[in-house]
Amino acid sequence: MNMVQYLEDVVAILNLESSGPNFYHNLNSELFDIQAKMLYASRAIILCGLANQRSPEKELQGPVPVTELSSSPYSFYYFQLRPHLKGLQNIHLVIGLIFKTMNKKKFKPIEDELEAILISSFESLDFSLISPESADPKLKEQLNQIFENIFVEINSLLESSNSEKSIFNLGFLVNLSGDESKLAKKLMLFPDGLLLNTLSIDEQNTLNLLEQKGLIEKHESDEGIVIIPQ
Amino acid sequence: MGTTITIFSTRGGSGKTITSVSLASTLSKMGYKVIIIDGDLEAPSLIHLIKPQKPVADLNYWTDYLGAKNLKVEDIINPTKLSNLSIIYSSPPEIGKSFLSKNSQRWWQNALRKSLTTQKKLYEIGYDFIIIDNQSGTSLNSVNNMILADVSLLVVRPASYGVGAAEVFIQEMHSLLKGMKPRKDFFVWNQVPVTDNPEEKTLLNHFLSKWDVKIEELGIEVATVIPFDHMLNLQLLNEITNEIFSLTISMNSSMLEIVDRILKYQNQQKRNGN
């Protein structure tokens, strides 16, 4: 839905060794604008190179601020992967994701998923296309495809985490599990509240699950505890 | 507790508004206290069919009410020429359109919550029936209006493309609305061609009976078949708006049939203790 809006926030860079081939993929015209393109790109790549020094493998690191990239503040996630192949011991891949710092709040909740996406995407890379000195042009094609996929996945992650958890959010409501959805649908019809004691024991158990998800609140009243759908 | 009837369709121009107004006036003439809401925020048309009794500039709209905190429900209820019938208008199309595009999902969540609260208030005020003239198709707005419904009327013109879309729509709608509260969905054939030619009659009946089976499979009942009434059509061309309540007399028998089915359903619900 908001594809463009989210995609513009993210830039991905891949660095194979600080001296080896670099690739970047971006959808951010501000960060990689035409005049300054190579300048920013090379700074980003240096950052990527610095990031690979002692970083643990297959773990999302960051975000770290990258104030030097442009006038508007950016932040940077990085992720290291080593292909465990004969003859490739010295190769490490560092994938950097750069985004506007003001969007940090959006990325925080999806960090775990982001890490999982990076692992699964880059493990599919054909490492036989890489040698310590060079990389086959086919690799670039593969990488571009991977980057595209990552962007799409990040985008949908941001979108789903962005859509509010609420009983009145119908898209969210239908994706709840059977019992929870059933109870949520019932509670929705009482936006001003429903007395807890009108629910069955089973429903009260399900209610606890809804409460854990922040979908209801309980308030005291003269007549007893009232459930307010959120 | 009153009953909310949402009139909807998958395609525009099927006759939702005409059906809403006719049904509302039929019920109010029977002595029920009725309020009709223009829930079609994309193309609100009630304002053209039931002229407001005060200057348009002084009207408060459903759309404003859903979004604003400082309007009370009393501020948006307007009288009509029929003493038992009140109306809530929506804003004219220009405002309506930009309004739809600029409002976010969050806005519609609040609107749903507010609609549900308002529904209760309207029953408290004493309305027996709330009739919602819904927007066609699936939008957050039209789904919100379907959630309010105890009874829905799906108005469809007999054309294969229209009915096919309705089938998909019903299935999707049902999966969302399933288990929410007791509801009864009716199918209304509208603008059904009238002909004396035996061959044409056969063609029409073949079409309708084929769909009757499908409609039944979807758990929906055909409430009525409204013939194409070219007088009604011509009168509407003229926008003889103040005559709207007499103009709809041509639909009377169909409306009585719908009312009959709704009342039967209500009785059945009462017997079941709902």
Ligand SMILES: Nc1ncnc2c1ncn2[C@@H]1O[C@H](COP(=O)(O)OP(=O)(O)OP(=O)(O)O)[C@@H](O)[C@H]1O
């Ligand atoms: N039974 C009928 N016989 C003849 N004409 C009809 C009949 N029902 C509706 N119409 C014609 O179809 C037109 C559309 O009807 P109406 O405005 O009620 O449809 P709608 O579904 O509310 O449309 P929209 O999607 O634009 O809101 C009317 O102007 C009227 O001329």
Ligand SMILES: [Mg+2]
């Ligand atoms: Mg209409």
